[in-house]
Amino acid sequence: MKKVFKFPIIIATLLSVIAGNAIAETKIGMITTLSGGGAGLGVDVRDGFMLAINQSGRSDIKVIIEDDQRKPDVAVKLADKMVQSEKVDILTGIIWSNLAMAVVPSVTAQGKFYLSPNAGPSALAGKGCHENYFNVAWQNDNLYEAAGAYANSVGVGNSFVLAPNYPAGKDAIVGYKRTFKGDIAGELYTKLGQTDYAAEIAQIRASGAENVFFFLPGGMGISFLKQYAASGVDIPLTGPAFSFDQGILQAVGAAALGVVNTSQWNKDLDNAANKAFVKSFQDAYGRLPSLYASQGFDTANLVISALEKADVKNAGAFRDALRAADFESTRGDFSFASNQHPIQSIYARQVIQEGDVFTNKVLSMVLENHSNAYVDDCKM
Amino acid sequence: MSFVLIAEQILNGLQFGIMLFLMSAGLTLIFGVMGLINLAHGSLYMIGAFVAAAVASATGSFILALVAALSAAALAGAIVEITIIRKLYNRNHLDQVLATFALILIFSEGTRWVFGSFPLYLDAPSYLQGAVTLPGGIQYPLYRITLIFFGLIIGLGLGLLITKTRLGVQIRAGENDREMVSALGVNISKLYTFIFALGAALAGLAGALVGAIQSVEVGMGEPVLILAFVVIVIGGIGSVKGALIGSILVGLTDTLGGIFLPKFFSFFMDLATATNVGSSIASMSIYILMSIVLVWRPTGLFGQKV
Structure with missing residues (x-):
């Protein structure tokens, strides 16, 4: 009897494996601060980001979230793990500039995309800029x-x-x-x-x-x-x-x-994307969104907008799709300057x-x- | 640089020192009497602040919040002593450091689990808000003046407890020779629990008092803990009087150094460099003070001769 029962489960498992392979999955690695001092910022970025992913209804986007504890060495280890064993396509999430400086140059050099939802040190905006590095929040200054x-x-x-x-x-x-x-x-x-x-x-x-x-x-x-x-x-x-x-x-x-x-953002900015964001964030988490939540939300929407145009495996086309910044930002008008940092009011x-x-x-x-x-x- | 500014800064240094004293008094007793390095002392400070914030927002009473902070920290201290610390007295310092470091992590993440990742709100009660004008035209926040008096009263009370009471005799005896004390019929483990809870209560009280002017957040205790260790090394391990003098010395050095060193360097270099060099040296000043004291008196100002 037992054997008979197990069959459907095995078949279902097999089917799901096949189905999983058939649809190309986009893996996003999020390294952010979820414990220790300053965890509130990371929590908000994560919640904003996941809100946009859930709203998109795209089950082919897989987000792996890890806590960097606001320590550069931990962030570097996590980035290595995400690139080498998880094989993510895109990295995001870092809050602090010193952590970004430790992680971003090495992951972009390995051909991965990095989208910053917060940290925007001048070194990565000027001489250290990279075609795979986009900042969706600001340049720090x-x-x-x-x-x-x-x-x-x-x-x-x-x-x-x-x-x-x-x-x-x-x-x-x-x-x-x-x-x-x-x-x-x-x-x-x-x-x-x-x-x-x-x-x-x-x-x-x-x-x-x-x-x-x-x-x-x-x-x-x-x-x-x-x-x-x-x-x-x-x-x-x-x-x-x-x-x-x-x-x-x-x-x-x-x-x-x-x-x-x-x-660059406030909850009363008068545009449709922002109104919808503020309301849905409150409904989902029971608190008002912060600046960081809006940045996480915009980052995710930028990724989704680019994925609709190009496959992430096709780096050139995906990069062009990111540069177009063709998404409804909670800040209203949003575009990228030539160093891939925002032009915004x-x-x-x-x-x-x-x-x-x-x-x-x-x-x-x-x-x-x-x-x-x-x-x-x-x-x- | 006017007289008013200097006087205000001296008051600031004094107030900072008094708060450090509440932290280091417990730490020095625990280290001196029980021979235990307690890294988790900063966590008890944090517990005091969080409990005070929670009680103040629930009841609206600052006095109740202080009482709750004191009791919660004492209770946490007693529980920790009975369940964990007691097993560490005969271990070496490295084991103690490891175990109490683990306690820091447990307390921090536990606090986050209960109260969330965002800082809490705790403010001075309305009757202690605003500034008062002292003789000489010095404007100074009323709450900080209250802190100075409050801390001095506690210091006095602690001094009396140690020098004038039977319990104080036992504590001082325990510091010198714990085996002899227990041989004389003093219940040493009860005494240790009491001292640990007393130290914890003082740390919790300091956390609550300081929380009202600073931010109540996870990890707030560790920076203070480092300073408290500097204080007890300067004052002499085990000496409450040393802790008081050491705290005020550290408080004044830290505050006045931060102001006068950049000014001093600006006499012979440009302002930006002077600010830079001055504030860098200012942040080293208490450690320089500690080295000088240790060279002069290797056991600290009031430490016992080895």
Whole structure:
């Protein structure tokens, strides 16, 4: 009796194996930060990405997700595993620039595509650009350039600038100074991971600046904002969106209210793709999407749009399909510059309270169809 | 550089030092009395902050949140001591480091499992918010002043506990010769559980107090843990007085170094380089302090002669 029962199972298994081989499967490897500090960003990128994949209904796209723990060595090992044993076609997911620098050059050199949903270090936008590397989020300097442009537009004459003492922090200050036309009233580099900013706030108070530009991602920004609000200093703050992202605003609370920050996306951007995205993300996960979720969502939609035109095994055609960026971005207009980084508009947004949820609303467009400063350095 | 700015920075250094003291007091007792290197001390700090955030958002009371943080950390400490740490006293330090490092990972991922990956919200209560003006026109956040007083009171209480009570006598005796103490009829394992829970409670309290001005997130304890180890090495292992002096020294060095070193270098180099060199040396300053203290007094400021 038993034998008879087993037959259908064996046949079904065989059939599914045959069917699996018949339809060419696209394998995407996602290496992102899902544990340790900063896991919120990776979780949002993953959720946004998977939302788009599920919505597409394409069962031939297989996504393999691994956690890099925000450690470059782990990310490199995972990338090797994905390229060599999983044989993925496309890699994506990395949040942090130092991890991207460790992984991206080697995987693109092995002929794989890498689509960045977040990290956009200048080294990969200029001399180190590669035909298989696409950045769907930004070049890292974009939001700082927008913050400088915003300060000009509201007539700020001198700024106090503050960032952690590591490469991305220095890039932030450089980016801000590239567009800001006023004077620098003071410039401070803090320790990476610093949690107490009382000393810096005292210096800001003494500086007499007209505004403060700061770049302090993650927990650093939460600490700074709470302490700044308690200090009684009333110089206005501006910064890139990282410290005012949906994931951490609830932890900052009222201390962030009214702060102007720059972003290429916000949940109230008026386009159909964005409205549908915000609603479906809330339905699927029960929380408001963040900037990172929108980037994950756009990255997946870019991949899907390219797969509809070309097979990933045909690298040349697939690359052209990616370059066309023929998808509905949650940011509205979206195209690639010649170094395969976005040309997109960047907005100033302000932190507001809606009911008991802290979120952002768009104030104005600061930079229209903004590209990046490294286009000419990229010889592809 | 005005008087007000300098005075404010000294207060900042003092406040930072006092918070470090709450962390390092427990660490130094555990290390000194029990001979145990407890890397998971930072996790207890994190537990305090998370429990405080959860209780504060459920009840709206900051006092209740502090009490809950203190009790939860003490409870976690007692459970960990009884189930795991107790088996490590006779092992070498490497085994202890391995086991307590494993505890860090378990606590971190456990916290993420319960509370999620996103930072939690915890703020100072409304009656402690805003800034007050001190004599001399120094504007300083009220909450930080409260922290300084609160920490000093706890330090005083801990000092009295150790020097004036019977329990304190047992703790000091345990530090010197644990076998003799148990031979004299003191229940050494109960004493150890108590000390561990006390240290954990102080760490949890520090986490809750600091959580209100910083971010409550997974992994918040480890950077503080490193500083706390520096403090107890400077102060002398096992000495609560050493921990207090060491904490304030480290707090002041770290805060004032970060401000005055870049200024100092800007006298003879351009601003950008001075900021760079100054902040690099400032972040080394507490380790330089530690080396100097160790050269001068190899067992720390208040450590016992070997």
